[in-house]
Amino acid sequence: MGFKDLAMKKTQKTDSQHIPLAERMRPQSFDRFYGQEHLLGAGKILTELIESGHLVSIIFWGPPGSGKTTLGMMLAKHFDLPYVFFSAVLSSIKEIKEVMAQTEQQKKLYGKPLVVFIDEIHRFNKAQQAAFLPYVERGDVILFGSTTENPSFEVIAPLLSRTKVLVLKPLDEVALKKIIYDALTDEVNGLGQLHLTISDEALKLLLDQSNGDARRVLNALEIAASLTRGKEITVKEVEEALQKRILLYDKSGEEHFNLISALHKSLRNSDVDASLYWLARMLYSGEDPLYIARRLVRFASEDIGLADPQALVIALQAKEAYDFLGSPEGELALAEAVVYLASAPKSNRIYVAFGRAMKDVEGSPYEPVPLHIRNPVTPLMKELGYGQDYQYAHDHPLSTTDMETFPEKLRGRKYYQPGNLGFEKEIKKRIEWWEALKEKIRREKFGADSSDKKD
Numbered sequence: 484m485g486f487k488d489l490a491m492k493k494t495q496k497t498d499s500q501h502i503p504l505a506e507r508m509r510p511q512s513f514d515r516f517y518g519q520e521h522l523l524g525a526g527k528i529l530t531e532l533i534e535s536g537h538l539v540s541i542i543f544w545g546p547p548g549s550g551k552t553t554l555g556m557m558l559a560k561h562f563d564l565p566y567v568f569f570s571a572v573l574s575s576i577k578e579i580k581e582v583m584a585q586t587e588q589q590k591k592l593y594g595k596p597l598v599v600f601i602d603e604i605h606r607f608n609k610a611q612q613a614a615f616l617p618y619v620e621r622g623d624v625i626l627f628g629s630t631t632e633n634p635s636f637e638v639i640a641p642l643l644s645r646t647k648v649l650v651l652k653p654l655d656e657v658a659l660k661k662i663i664y665d666a667l668t669d670e671v672n673g674l675g676q677l678h679l680t681i682s683d684e685a686l687k688l689l690l691d692q693s694n695g696d697a698r699r700v701l702n703a704l705e706i707a708a709s710l711t712r713g714k715e716i717t718v719k720e721v722e723e724a725l726q727k728r729i730l731l732y733d734k735s736g737e738e739h740f741n742l743i744s745a746l747h748k749s750l751r752n753s754d755v756d757a758s759l760y761w762l763a764r765m766l767y768s769g770e771d772p773l774y775i776a777r778r779l780v781r782f783a784s785e786d787i788g789l790a791d792p793q794a795l796v797i798a799l800q801a802k803e804a805y806d807f808l809g810s811p812e813g814e815l816a817l818a819e820a821v822v823y824l825a826s827a828p829k830s831n832r833i834y835v836a837f838g839r840a841m842k843d844v845e846g847s848p849y850e851p852v853p854l855h856i857r858n859p860v861t862p863l864m865k866e867l868g869y870g871q872d873y874q875y876a877h878d879h880p881l882s883t884t885d886m887e888t889f890p891e892k893l894r895g896r897k898y899y900q901p902g903n904l905g906f907e908k909e910i911k912k913r914i915e916w917w918e919a920l921k922e923k924i925r926r927e928k929f930g931a932d933s934s935d936k937k938d
Contacts, residue, residue, distance in 0.1 A: 504705035505698045507672040508665065509553050515665070516557065518658035518697075519550060519651055528649070529554075538562050540619055540626040542604070542634050542643070545651025548696030551629035552602060554651075559598040564625070565589075566598035571606035580614055586623035596625050604628030605637035612639045619645050653695020662697050663689070666704055674708050681716040688721050742768070743778060746821075751786050755825040762821050766814055776802035779820050787824065788833035790905035797823045828905030836899035843893060850890035883917060885924045 510516040513523065513533075522529040532538065538558060543551035552568075559566040569579050579599070586597050604612070618624035619642070626646060630637060634648050654662075666673040667681065681689075685707070693700045706724035707716050746761035765775060780802060783794040801820035805813030859869035874884040887894060901911035 503702065504666060504673065505701035508662070508669065508701055510557065511560070513557060513561075516550060516553065517661045518654040519554075521652070522554075522649055528647075529558075533558075533561060536562075538564070538598075538625055540624075540646040541628075542638060542646045542648045543627065543629045543651060544631075544634050544648055545629075546631060546653050546695060548694075548698035548700070549651040549653060550697065551651055552600070554649075555598075555600045555627040555629065558627075559600075564595050564598045565593065566600060566627075568600045569602065571601055571603040576607060576611040576614060583615075583618050583624060586618055587621070590623050596622055598625045598627060600627040600629070602629050603631075605630045605632040605634075609639050612642050616641055616645070654693075654697055655695070656690050659690055659693055659695075659697065659700055660686070663700060663704060666701055674705070677708060679708055679711060679714055679716055682718065685716050685718045685721045688718055688725075692721075692725050739770070742770070743775075746775075747778065747782060747786075750782055750821065750825050751829065753825055753829065755822055758821045758825040759818060762818060766810075766817075772805050772810060772814060772817060773802065775817055776805055776820075779817070779824060782824055785834045786829055786831055787827050788830045788907070789910050790828040790830035790832075790902060790907045792906055794824055794827045828907075830902040830904060830907050832900060832902050832907065839898040843896065847892065850892055853887065853890065855886070856888055881920055883920060883924070885921050885928065 516523065521527060524530065541555070541558075543554060545551055556566070556568075567582055579601070583597075583599065590596055599615075599618075601607070601615075615624070615626055619626050626642075628638070628646070634643060638646075663681070663686065667675065667679055669675045681704075689700060689703060689707075692703075703721065703724040704716075707720040710720040710723055711717075742761060742765050746758060746765065749757040749761055762775065766772060776798070780795065780798040783798040787794040798820050801816040804816035807813070808816070854868045855870065855872045857864070857869040859865035864870075874886045876882050876884055889896060899914075901907040901914065903911070
């Protein structure tokens with residue numbers, strides 16, 4: 484089968500009643516493609532690409548229903564190029580390679596490269612993606628790939644360097660309204676023969692629940708139309724059609740990291756209400772509540788620390804409460820912890836101090852433990868000086884001594900510098916009190932010039 488035949492096969496008309504409305508209403512020309520003006524407006528990248536007459540390999544990155552596949556098909560049609568469409572979920576790399584192996588000969592025959600569209604290209608592993616490289620490099624194939632995941636993470640660098648990444652945005656209400664109106668009035672491919680209207684309330688609900696996804700809107704509209712007994716689609720039919728909104732979320736994908744980042748940064752910025760929103764968003768999307776609980780525990784240590792030591796206790800108790808109650812009751816404990824953490828005084832001084840200590844350890848990991856603070860667990864160790872001159876703090880009136888506990892090369896290091904918020908003010912006073920007390924002990928032991936003798 485030649486590529487022209489393949490292209491024709493893709494566009495042959497079948498009984499429209501078996502084709503979903505979203506597929507029937509897929510735009511066939513750029514003037515019916517709504518949204519993505521940042522790509523298709525005057526002087527924008529796709530417009531310039533079309534006007535130049537030179538098509539390149541493209542990765543279309545955007546959320547579901549934003550027009551990735553449609554744009555690829557329209558570009559191939561505009562440039563009058565044969566194309567084949569594969570889904571990385573349903574198609575094996577073997578069958579794709581079998582088609583691509585014929586491309587060099589077919590290009591000589593037709594004088595045109597083949598457009599190979601790979602839907603969900605991120606589903607292919609690195610070795611599978613690398614199989615496309617030689618065909619793209621020779622110009623036998625123009626590769627179109629669509630993905631909902633960040634190509635920086637999911638597409639191999641050699642392939643990225645040979646393609647142009649176009650970022651599609653969720654469709655706005657203006658674009659979605661045009662799509663709905665077209666579907667209601669189109670008598671050939673849409674619902675025009677039913678002569679239906681949609682109430683303002685139903686339209687608002689449909690747009691609010693769309694998540695910027697044209698496919699979701701059209702699927703819901705088609706179901707709502709089938710449920711309508713009169714000539715107007717109402718809120719009741721739209722609610723029934725939508726059932727429960729499914730948010731854009733993939734626990735292993737970019738949105739997972741976007742949402743936990745939003746929660747963490749809202750907590751850090753002491754934005755209580757925004758923090759509650761991102762918590763609700765993650766839970767509603769299906770995130771594991773115990774994963775959220777673990778992140779709250781981390782936040783308590785990293786961003787609050789000793790400014791409010793109770794924060795770590797609250798976070799751990801929330802985790803225990805959820806573990807005990809499960810969903811949905813246990814989720815309230817997470818909400819309680821989020822409010823407490825967001826409203827607590829913030830300090831990253833523990834995080835910074837531990838980082839400084841770790842840097843010293845990494846730079847000189849084998850600094851010997853001073854003999855006097857080693858534990859002489861055998862007679863030989865005691866003979867070698869382990870524990871010699873050790874000063875037991877509780878034997879002294881104020882439970883401290885002037886004994887050095889750092890390795891020799893690190894004496895005098897200061898890692899932790901308390902802040903001035905919350906309980907850290909008290910910690911700062913305590914540290915300063917202990918340091919002053921140790922200095923007093925040194926002075927009493929060695930006289931006024933203790934700085935030269937204490938080492």
